[in-house]
Amino acid sequence: MENNNAYKGYRGAALSVLKNFKAPVWSDVDLITPKGTYSGIILPRSEKADDLHIVLKMPIGYNIGILAEAVTDIKVKGQKEAIYKIPEKAFPVDPNKPNIKLLGTGGTIASRLDYRTGAVIPAFSPGELYGSVPELADYCNLDTEKLYGVFSENMGPEQWIGTAKAIGREIDKGVQGIVIGHGTDVMHHTAAVLSFMVQDSPIPIVMVGSQRSSDRPSSDAALNLIHAVKTAAESDIAETMVCMFGPTSDEYGLLHRGTRVRKMHSSYRSTFRTIGDIPLAKVDRNEITPFSDNYKKRRKDRNVTINPVFEEKVSMVYYYPNMQPDIIDSLIDNGYKGIVIAGTGLGHVNKPVYPALKRAQEKGVAVYMTVQTLWGYVQMYVYDTGRDMMELGVVPLANMLPEVAYVKLGWALGQTHDLDKVKEIMLTPIAGEITEREPSNGYLIFQGGIPEVEEFISKYRK
Numbered sequence: 001m002e003n004n005n006a007y008k009g010y011r012g013a014a015l016s017v018l019k020n021f022k023a024p025v026w027s028d029v030d031l032i033t034p035k036g037t038y039s040g041i042i043l044p045r046s047e048k049a050d051d052l053h054i055v056l057k058m059p060i061g062y063n064i065g066i067l068a069e070a071v072t073d074i075k076v077k078g079q080k081e082a083i084y085k086i087p088e089k090a091f092p093v094d095p096n097k098p099n100i101k102l103l104g105t106g107g108t109i110a111s112r113l114d115y116r117t118g119a120v121i122p123a124f125s126p127g128e129l130y131g132s133v134p135e136l137a138d139y140c141n142l143d144t145e146k147l148y149g150v151f152s153e154n155m156g157p158e159q160w161i162g163t164a165k166a167i168g169r170e171i172d173k174g175v176q177g178i179v180i181g182h183g184t185d186v187m188h189h190t191a192a193v194l195s196f197m198v199q200d201s202p203i204p205i206v207m208v209g210s211q212r213s214s215d216r217p218s219s220d221a222a223l224n225l226i227h228a229v230k231t232a233a234e235s236d237i238a239e240t241m242v243c244m245f246g247p248t249s250d251e252y253g254l255l256h257r258g259t260r261v262r263k264m265h266s267s268y269r270s271t272f273r274t275i276g277d278i279p280l281a282k283v284d285r286n287e288i289t290p291f292s293d294n295y296k297k298r299r300k301d302r303n304v305t306i307n308p309v310f311e312e313k314v315s316m317v318y319y320y321p322n323m324q325p326d327i328i329d330s331l332i333d334n335g336y337k338g339i340v341i342a343g344t345g346l347g348h349v350n351k352p353v354y355p356a357l358k359r360a361q362e363k364g365v366a367v368y369m370t371v372q373t374l375w376g377y378v379q380m381y382v383y384d385t386g387r388d389m390m391e392l393g394v395v396p397l398a399n400m401l402p403e404v405a406y407v408k409l410g411w412a413l414g415q416t417h418d419l420d421k422v423k424e425i426m427l428t429p430i431a432g433e434i435t436e437r438e439p440s441n442g443y444l445i446f447q448g449g450i451p452e453v454e455e456f457i458s459k460y461r462k
C-alpha cells in the first residue's frame with residue numbers, strides 16, 4: 001500500500017494530490033477548489049478511510065472532507081501538529097477512595113478524550129485519563145479495560161453478552177462502581193439490555209458517552225465522565241443508568257434509568273431523556289440529588305444475577321401508513337422468532353397487515369405491540385381493531401419503549417422458545433421497563449432543554 005508517515009493514512013488519489021502540492025499532514029493550508037477556498041489543518045486519516053478525500057480541521061473545530069480530485073492548488077502556510085499523545089500521569093491511589101472500573105466499548109468519548117490539547121487519540125489507560133481529566137482522582141481509584149473499540153451502531157448481542165459478563169467479573173472482584181464508556185447512538189439499547197442481563201447489582205453501573213468530541217470547545221466528554229465517575233463512586237443508586245448532560249448548558253448531568261431512557265436529539269448534548277417518568281437523579285461535581293427514593297439501593301454483598309443470553313432472530317418494525325403485509329411475511333419466512341411493532345397512537349397497524357399477523361401466530365412467532373408516541377401506554381381495548389389484533393396473538397406491552405421491548409424480547413427468547421414463558425417474562429417488570437402509571441411530571445419535566453421550562457424549574461424547584 002502507498003503510504004508513509006508524512007502523509008499518514010492517505011492513499012490513492014488523495015495521497016497523489018497532497019504529494020503533488022507538498023502538503024503533508026499537519027500542514028496549515030488554504031485548499032483551493034473551483035467551489036471556493038477552505039482553510040484548516042490537514043489531518044491524518046485512518047487506514048480504513050477512503051482514498052478520495054482530504055480531511056481538514058477547520059478553525060471552528062469541525063472536520064470536513066474535500067474531494068481530492070477537485071483540488072486545484074494547496075497553499076501551505078505552516079505546520080501545526082497536534083499533540084498526539086496525552087501526557088500520562090500515574091493515577092494516584094488512595095486507600096480511602098472507592099475502586100472504580102471503567103469498561104470501554106468505544107464511541108466518541110473513547111476516540112477523542114484530550115479536551116485540552118485537542119488531540120485525536122484513543123485515550124484509555126488510567127494514566128491517560130488522569131492526564132486529560134485529573135478531577136477523576138478526586139472521587140476514586142480508577143482502573144480501565146478496553147472491551148471493544150467500536151462506534152455504538154456496531155454494538156450487538158455479542159458485545160452485550162461480553163459486557164454483561166465483564167460486569168459480573170468486576171462485581172465479583174469487589175469494585176464499588178462500574179462506568180461503561182459507550183457511543184451515544186445505541187446507548188439506550190445497551191442500557192436496557194444490561195438492565196435485563198445484569199439483575200440486582202449491588203453497585204451502580206453507569207453508562208457514559210459524549211455528543212461532541214473532546215477536540216471541540218463545546219465537548220461534553222470530560223464533564224460527563226466526571227459526573228459518571230462520581231456517580232459510580234458515591235451514589236447509592238445500584239442500577240444500570242445513563243449519565244449525560246441534563247440541560248443544554250453544563251449546569252448538571254442527569255441519571256436516567258436504563259430501561260426508560262432514550263436518545264432524543266441527534267446533536268444536542270442534552271440528548272438523553274427519561275421517557276414516561278422523571279429521571280433518577282441529577283449530578284454535579286459536588287453532589288448527587290435523587291428526585292425520589294424509588295430506586296434499588298447500593299449493598300455491600302456481591303450477589304448479582306448475570307443472565308447473558310440473546311436470540312438474534314428478533315426484529316423491530318416501525319409501522320407506517322400503507323405498510324404491506326409482505327414486510328411481516330418476509331420476517332416469518334426468514335425464520336424470525338420475535339417481532340416488536342412500534343404502532344401508531346395507542347398501538348395500531350392497518351387492516352391489510354392482519355393476515356400476516358395471523359400467519360405469524362400460526363408459525364409461533366412472538367409478536368408484541370409498543371407505541372411510537374413513546375410516552376403513554378398501548379391500549380388495545382379502546383378500538384375494536386386493537387381487540388382484533390389481540391385475537392391474532394399480538395401482545396400489548398404497556399408503556400415499554402420500543403427499543404427496550406426489542407432487547408427484552410431478544411433476551412427472553414434467548415432463554416426459552418416456549419411462547420407462554422416468553423410472554424410471562426415480557427410482561428413481568430424487571431427493571432422499571434413497565435410502570436403502573438406515568439407521573440404527571442414525567443413528561444419532560446426536570447429535563448430542561450427549553451428555556452421556559454428551565455426558568456420554571458429554577459424558580460419553583462427547591
Ligand code: ASP
Pocket residue numbers: 106107108109150151152153182183184185186209210211
Ligand atoms: N456514532 C457514535 C456512536 O454512537 C456517536 C457517539 O459516540 O456519540 O458510537
